[in-house]
Amino acid sequence: VTARFSLRLEVFEDGELVESVPANIAACVEHALFDGVRHGRLDNDGALPEFDLQPHFGASGPPAVCGLELASEGATTRYDREVFEPQARTVLKGLFESKRLSDARRVQWQVSAHGAAPAAHGAAQAAQGPPACSSGGGARRRSAASVSRAPYPFIRESLAGLAPGSLEVTVDERLLGRLRDAVVRVGRVEQAGLLAGRILHDPDRSAIRIAISDEVPLIPVTGGASESHFTFDPADMVAARRRVLERGDGQVPVGWHHSHPTCAECPARPECTGDTVFFSSADVDVHARLMPSAQLVALVAGKVRHLPATRPGFRLYGWQQGRVARRAFRITGPDSAAWSSELGPCLHEEE
Amino acid sequence: MTAAAPTSESFVDLSLVDWEDVRRAHLERVSLRTTVGQTVSEAVDALQLPAQGFYQALLRGRTLDPSDSLEEAGIASNEVIQLVPRVSAGNVRVAGAAADRP
Numbered sequence: 419v420t421a422r423f424s425l426r427l428e429v430f431e432d433g434e435l436v437e438s439v440p441a442n443i444a445a446c447v448e449h450a451l452f453d454g455v456r457h458g459r460l461d462n463d464g465a466l467p468e469f470d471l472q473p474h475f476g477a478s479g480p481p482a483v484c485g486l487e488l489a490s491e492g493a494t495t496r497y498d499r500e501v502f503e504p505q506a507r508t509v510l511k512g513l514f515e516s517k518r519l520s521d522a523r524r525v526q527w528q529v530s531a532h533g534a535a536p537a538a539h540g541a542a543q544a545a546q547g548p549p550a551c552s553s554g555g556g557a558r559r560r561s562a563a564s565v566s567r568a569p570y571p572f573i574r575e576s577l578a579g580l581a582p583g584s585l586e587v588t589v590d591e592r593l594l595g596r597l598r599d600a601v602v603r604v605g606r607v608e609q610a611g612l613l614a615g616r617i618l619h620d621p622d623r624s625a626i627r628i629a630i631s632d633e634v635p636l637i638p639v640t641g642g643a644s645e646s647h648f649t650f651d652p653a654d655m656v657a658a659r660r661r662v663l664e665r666g667d668g669q670v671p672v673g674w675h676h677s678h679p680t681c682a683e684c685p686a687r688p689e690c691t692g693d694t695v696f697f698s699s700a701d702v703d704v705h706a707r708l709m710p711s712a713q714l715v716a717l718v719a720g721k722v723r724h725l726p727a728t729r730p731g732f733r734l735y736g737w738q739q740g741r742v743a744r745r746a747f748r749i750t751g752p753d754s755a756a757w758s759s760e761l762g763p764c765l766h767e768e769e
Numbered sequence: 770m771t772a773a774a775p776t777s778e779s780f781v782d783l784s785l786v787d788w789e790d791v792r793r794a795h796l797e798r799v800s801l802r803t804t805v806g807q808t809v810s811e812a813v814d815a816l817q818l819p820a821q822g823f824y825q826a827l828l829r830g831r832t833l834d835p836s837d838s839l840e841e842a843g844i845a846s847n848e849v850i851q852l853v854p855r856v857s858a859g860n861v862r863v864a865g866a867a868a869d870r871p
Contacts, residue, residue, distance in 0.1 A: 442817070442819060444817050444818065444819050445819070447817065504819070505819070563794055563796050563797075563811065563812070563815040564794070564795045564797075565792070565793065565794050565795075565816060566793045566795070567791060567792055567793070568791045568792075568793075651832075652788070652825045652827065652832070652853030652854075652855065653827055653830055653832060653853070655788055655853055656788050656827060656830070656851055656853060657830075659788060659789070659790075671789065706819045707818075707819050707854035708788075708854055710787075710818065710819055711789060711791060
């Protein structure tokens with residue numbers, strides 16, 4: 419990423435600057451790369467194109483940005499300031515833990531582009547001089563480093579039923595059935611696993627279908643699972659990925675799943691309209707770190723409003739324009755109609 | 770007066786990959802005195818991985834101690850180290866934290 423300005427995430431308390439760190443735009447780059455390959459503007463060869471970064475300033479003017487633009491190969495994508503929220507949350511958490519911040523009510527954060535001149539149309543013109551920042555980092559190089567990237571694991575296939583440019587996620591009902599059974603069986607303890615499936619790409623329609631069909635459970639470390647958390651050994655994640663690939667049937671890791679158990683009384687109260695299926699801020703942070711590629715999704719299981727706790731439901735989340743958001747999904751398999759009818763509103767982006 | 774004995778410094782080339790095996794940083798001439806933690810930090814910067822949190826280094830399934838030097842960790846030239854994010858100290862915490870449930 420080339421930019422002739424310095425992009426910083428800054429934290430203020432009572433207007434005083436407390437912290438300034440390089441702002442990380444990895445999520446924007448991941449989206450722009452995926453979008454470029456999906457629409458055929460970029461080859462799916464793992465090569466990293468040159469992206470030009472421009473800030474957008476809000477009504478208050480520079481240096482605080484209200485968004486960014488990434489441009490490459492004739493396409494420009496706009497990203498909101500909210501793409502920095504996970505990083506800001508982590509920085510704020512560290513500042514409160516180290517007592518450098520004391521009162522959340524007096525704290526503000528912003529992303530600033532220093533050295534960028536505002537243009538008449540709102541985007542900044544590149545200032546003269548050498549690039550002042552890349553998308554993150556800032557550490558002194560101690561050795562020569564080169565970076566490479568694998569192509570996306572797309573399977574080329576005609577997706578005639580999909581609208582051009584669309585991205586569809588499907589989940590096999592037999593997988594949902596297994597996950598539902600496990601949630602009921604284990605009860606008030608979270609579970610997690612790696613989702614496996616195929617990523618189908620129709621380059622003529624710029625359409626993608628992420629077809630989720632299986633999972634590999636992740637084993638919690640001792641004491642690592644409760645009603646509100648699940649902790650696993652990072653080595654188990656690597657082993658789960660290997661197990662998916664060893665099947666040799668074109669399946670690749672396509673995301674992760676976990677459950678949000680209900681309260682103890684819920685299973686005995688079918689009239690309960692409580693809902694435990696959401697994506698917490700901790701879940702967003704995990705997704706940002708563990709699943710940074712734009713095609714990776716997260717399935718959450720638990721008690722949904724319109725179903726009893728004995729019939730856990732599901733919602734799907736994933737990357738959209740550099741942010742983690744709710745996603746629609748479609749159920750496939752022999753009994754998909756019954757499942758779709760039962761889950762109903764859970765299948766949509768909004769309810 | 771006795772001159773200090775010259776110490777020879779050894780270097781290795783090595784690769785660090787993320788758990789997806791998608792992003793790969795190849796580092797050349799890294800001193801074996803460099804710690805695992807410094808090497809991981811350099812790779813995370815080079816790969817522009819999400820900066821928040823920490824990354825654990827795995828070598829052939831073994832978790833490396835970030836305070837060990839590459840030499841102490843038994844790293845030879847052309848080894849491949851896997852990077853897996855740690856959300857909380859020691860382990861990855863995958864949580865629907867009750868605290869922020871709606």
